[in-house]
Amino acid sequence: MHEKAFQDYYPDHFSHCYGCGRLNEQGLKIKSYWDGDETICTFTPEKKYTAIPGIVYGGLIASVIDCHSTGSAAAFAYRAEGREMGSEPAIRFLTASLHVDYLKPTPLGATLTLRSHVKEIKGRKVIIATELSANGEVCARGELVAVRVPEALVQSLVDAGKNL
Numbered sequence: 001m002h003e004k005a006f007q008d009y010y011p012d013h014f015s016h017c018y019g020c021g022r023l024n025e026q027g028l029k030i031k032s033y034w035d036g037d038e039t040i041c042t043f044t045p046e047k048k049y050t051a052i053p054g055i056v057y058g059g060l061i062a063s064v065i066d067c068h069s070t071g072s073a074a075a076f077a078y079r080a081e082g083r084e085m086g087s088e089p090a091i092r093f094l095t096a097s098l099h100v101d102y103l104k105p106t107p108l109g110a111t112l113t114l115r116s117h118v119k120e121i122k123g124r125k126v127i128i129a130t131e132l133s134a135n136g137e138v139c140a141r142g143e144l145v146a147v148r149v150p151e152a153l154v155q156s157l158v159d160a161g162k163n164l
Helices: 058-078 151-162
Strands: 032-035 038-043 094-100 110-121 125-134 137-148
Touching: 032 058, 038 151, 058 094, 058 110, 058 125, 058 137
Parallel strands: none
Antiparallel strands: 032 038, 038 110, 094 137, 110 125, 125 137
C-alpha cells in the first residue's frame, strides 16, 4: 500500500500509543488504510507474543483490534464530515468499550488481517466492527465503541507535549 496510513496523519501529541503510535519506539506501530468502504490493517506478531506455543496471546489480539478500530473510527468520522485525513482540527477517538470474541486460536507466524466497517456514527460516538483473520480464517471479532476526544482534552495534550 502506497497511500499514507491513518496513523501517519496523527499529530505528534496523538502519536505515542503503544499499539499505533509512530513516536513510540517500543510500540507495535500498526498501520491502517482504506479498502473501499472498509478499513484494513495487516500485522505479523513476533514470537514474544506467544500465549502457548504456536498461538498468539489474546491480549495482543485485543490491542491490535483496539488500535485499528480507533484509527478506523477517526477515518470514518473524517469521511462522514467530508474532510481530508489530517485536516485541522484533528479528529481522534478513545475507546469507551471493547468487546472481543475469540473464535479460534490465532496461529503465531501468520500475518493477521484486520478488516473493519462502521456500524454507527452518532454525535461523538462511533461503533466499529472488526474481524481478525489469519491464513484466510476468521479467528476473532471485535466491536469497539469509540468516543471523540473533546477539544479541551486535545488542548491539554498539546500543552503537555510542549513541556516534554
